[in-house]
Amino acid sequence: MNALAALFARDIRLAIRVGGGALIGVLFFLIVVTLVPFALGPDLALLARVGPAILWLGALLASLLTLDRLLAIDHEDGSLDLILTAPVTLELTVAVKALAHWLTTGLPLVLAAPFLGLLLNLDPTATGAVALTLLVGTPALTFLGLVGAAVTVALRRGGLLVAVLVLPLTVPVLIFGVAASNAAIVGPLRFGTPFSILCGIALVCLVVGTLATAAALRHAMD
């Protein structure tokens, strides 16, 4: 338990102090959202209609960018080997690392979403819906990304490959995230239906992602 807490504190500290910390992901998110009106035109009605989709795509891409920090850097400097030899269940270790990663990269995106919603002319209901779906959806993205990071951990240039491997797996999260947001704005569906499915998918990702990552790391390191 102590070891897990130490690992958690270490990961949080590293994420905040090294490489721009959590803000770099948020900055990327902001830039993506800023670029959209240049491509679509500054029509506020149109932006409000596609706003949830843009926020979701931006968050998806931003959470992909930071995946190399999850395991590859630890593998490079050798600390991953130490972490793996610790007398703690590997699944728990992996889950703690993912939690620390989500707190420093996923949660800032969720917190930034309402402000970016203002840029896209989203009304308060829509903003709340998007933030709530992102709060449930970004952990799912982190755990799916974890699998991609684990199977490519030993590769020196895994960056683009991780995105290619992970993005198709995120289709359900994206579909139900955007569907729930849109249901809150225009209907006709009730918000609860797609949102509960999104919660279910997030829980599945949590279990599957943890187990698969632990298996991949075990096999990659022996």
Added chain:
Amino acid sequence: MALIDLANPSRFRALADTLLPWLGIATIVAFGVGLDQALRAPDDYQQGATVKIMFLHVPSAWLSMMAWGLMSAAALGTLVWRHPLADVAAKAAAPLGAAFTLLCLVTGSLWGRPMWGTYWVWDARLTSELVLFLMYLGVMALWQTIEDPTRAARAVAVLTLVGAIDLPIIKFSVDWWNTLHQPASVFRVGGSTIDASLLAPLFVMAIAFTLLFFTLHLAAMRNEIMRRRVRTLMMLQAQAAGGH
């Protein structure tokens, strides 16, 4: 012969060499019968002759899913029993699965052009086949990127199993998304019940496609084993030339 005996590459190659000609002949015969029946089959009352695309399209769709199933079984073999042949089977199946998925997509879009008036619609089945195709390409890319074959096999096995869990969810969510976004006017199957005169050739064609898959798969597995032997020999040679 027990499955464990096949871990010996020479024994597997001997078995493959005896089986391959027979499988090849069976494939040719099945295709001969199937194509003949397909060409004689009556035209659909609505779709006309384009319904014949179905005889290529539907079997490749089935095989595109079967190949992932085979890869998942092989992945279990790799992770649980560390059977060396499972690695080879998984690696040989990935390009075949991708090829059948692509065939399904291409025939589907050629069928869609006269029927729906466009090469591509975001129909639920088309979309999930496209995602499946992307996943096959990802698996192939991972095989290519990790140099050591056993290590690559384990990484791919994990990814394949995660994909096997995610694929039904993707299928479900795309279906759900599609019914929400698309009006039913676009999606129209040529009658939900297929007439028996079309069903029989479809069945024969499905058998022919499956036989083709296994013929190609067995040949690809044999090639992969030889490729690995060449790799080992070259490494031994390099070691000898290095002079230790």
